Amino acid sequence: MTVSKTAAGDAPKPSRPARKEPAEVSAENVPLQLGELSELLGYSLKRAQLKIFEDFLRCVAPLQLTPAQFSVLLLLDRNPGRNQTEIASTLGILRPNFVAMLDGLESRELCIRIRSTNDRRSHILMLTDKGRAVLARAKKLVATKHEARLNELLGPSKRAALLEMLGKIAREL
Amino acid sequence: MTVSKTAAGDAPKPSRPARKEPAEVSAENVPLQLGELSELLGYSLKRAQLKIFEDFLRCVAPLQLTPAQFSVLLLLDRNPGRNQTEIASTLGILRPNFVAMLDGLESRELCIRIRSTNDRRSHILMLTDKGRAVLARAKKLVATKHEARLNELLGPSKRAALLEMLGKIAREL
DNA sequence: CGATATTCGGTATGTTGCATAACAATTATC
DNA sequence: GATAATTGTTATGCAACATACCGAATATCG
Numbered sequence: 095m096t097v098s099k100t101a102a103g104d105a106p107k108p109s110r111p112a113r114k115e116p117a118e119v120s121a122e123n124v125p126l127q128l129g130e131l132s133e134l135l136g137y138s139l140k141r142a143q144l145k146i147f148e149d150f151l152r153c154v155a156p157l158q159l160t161p162a163q164f165s166v167l168l169l170l171d172r173n174p175g176r177n178q179t180e181i182a183s184t185l186g187i188l189r190p191n192f193v194a195m196l197d198g199l200e201s202r203e204l205c206i207r208i209r210s211t212n213d214r215r216s217h218i219l220m221l222t223d224k225g226r227a228v229l230a231r232a233k234k235l236v237a238t239k240h241e242a243r244l245n246e247l248l249g250p251s252k253r254a255a256l257l258e259m260l261g262k263i264a265r266e267l
Numbered sequence: 268m269t270v271s272k273t274a275a276g277d278a279p280k281p282s283r284p285a286r287k288e289p290a291e292v293s294a295e296n297v298p299l300q301l302g303e304l305s306e307l308l309g310y311s312l313k314r315a316q317l318k319i320f321e322d323f324l325r326c327v328a329p330l331q332l333t334p335a336q337f338s339v340l341l342l343l344d345r346n347p348g349r350n351q352t353e354i355a356s357t358l359g360i361l362r363p364n365f366v367a368m369l370d371g372l373e374s375r376e377l378c379i380r381i382r383s384t385n386d387r388r389s390h391i392l393m394l395t396d397k398g399r400a401v402l403a404r405a406k407k408l409v410a411t412k413h414e415a416r417l418n419e420l421l422g423p424s425k426r427a428a429l430l431e432m433l434g435k436i437a438r439e440l
Numbered sequence: 441c442g443a444t445a446t447t448c449g450g451t452a453t454g455t456t457g458c459a460t461a462a463c464a465a466t467t468a469t470c
Numbered sequence: 471g472a473t474a475a476t477t478g479t480t481a482t483g484c485a486a487c488a489t490a491c492c493g494a495a496t497a498t499c500g
Contacts, residue, residue: 126357129345130406135417135426136323136334138433139316141359145440146309161309162486172302178449184299186314191487193450207449215448215495233303244308247439248432253308256432259421260311266420267318335457352477364458366479380478388466388477 146244153239157232162187163199164236167229170205170221177216178207204228319417326412330405335360336372337409340402343378343394350389351380377401 131137150161159167162185169181182192196219199205204225207217221229245253304310323334332340335358342354355365369392372378377398380390394402418426 126342126349126353127345128357129341131338131341131345132434133414133430134334134338134341134409135414135430135433136316136319137338138430138437139312139319140334141437142433142440143309143312143316144359145437146312149440150309161307161313165304165307165310168302168304168307169299172300172304176299179447180299184301186317188488189449190451190489213448213496217449236307241306241308243440244436247435252428252432255425255428257306257308257311259425259429260308260315261305262420263417264311264314264318267315267322267416350477361459362478363460363480386467386477390478 149243150236150240153243154232154235157228157235159228159232162195164229164232166195166199167204167221167225167232170219171226171229174220175218177210177213177218179216181219199225322416323409323413326416327405327408330401330408332401332405335368337402337405339368339372340377340394340398340405343392344399344402347393348391350383350386350391352389354392372398 147161150164154164165185166181169184170176173181178192178196179189182189187195196205196207200207202224203222205219205221208220210216210218248256320334323337327337338358339354342357343349346354351365351369352362355362360368369378369380373380375397376395378392378394381393383389383391421429
């Protein structure tokens, strides 16, 4: 059987003149053939990435954090005393685009910019207490909801294998 | 050992007045710690996806095709006689955004819109001969350059496993 | 030392991808 | 035949991403 949606109420098609196409019965619900598309790594990669970001946003919604913001908080926590250029470049964010992002985080009092005394051009970035608290809660949500779901979907060993391959691609391609 | 980059030429730091920080020797080239970031699937996924799209664009540059355009051509080839809504929705493209995309492809004479006779609202999409030729050349470039590189990086079996996991995430998450 | 080049954060700006509302034409529904 | 739904389209807004440029501060080198 092909038709599964459109539910009950099937038109029984008792006696029809069939003006043009007899296959018109189920409204041509034939799904498209992906063809070579399902063999394209980039295609699956993009679609999977969108799904995962979507799920991330859902799981961490109570804290109003995007994946990018979460990654910044994580990096600030692990690397205190760094400036904007260092944080941005490690995340692949261009400095100009990082400004507005920091403005957002700083206006929510999750982090602060401190003018460095060694080099008065640069701003040292620091998590605030509130930032650390939000990060802790976010970590918990990500672990128990987001990553847990992926673990359940793939299994721990496959998930690890996936992570390793993605890292390899990101690093060595 | 932690430090592995920065290679040879280690400054032995013999006798330095060390005006401020003795660690200033190698210009503080200490790379940032990714921390939990490297365990975040979404993070690696995004970065890998960017790299792969980048490589795709490079490999198929002579034909001036983006991944999205390539996927449209592939889909049109496999599914002749479909309209814009069907093609767009299978690719996860919203109809309004699909218009400009088709304008681009049609202006390059890679495909054409044909007013359907059954339903004069919809446009049937068809590849032109030029479109089929470009698609054939693109397929070859993708196979011999892009996917070949990934095969060489991951190995065929791991590549297949990766593709399967990504598909599962895209479908079931 | 001082002139030049470089780096830092920041602004301005443009492009692209992605999402929603609305519309005319056409078709389906009742 | 009146109403609702669908198709392609336009307009529009937002977010991500990229480049050029600026002033301030620092580094480099003659």
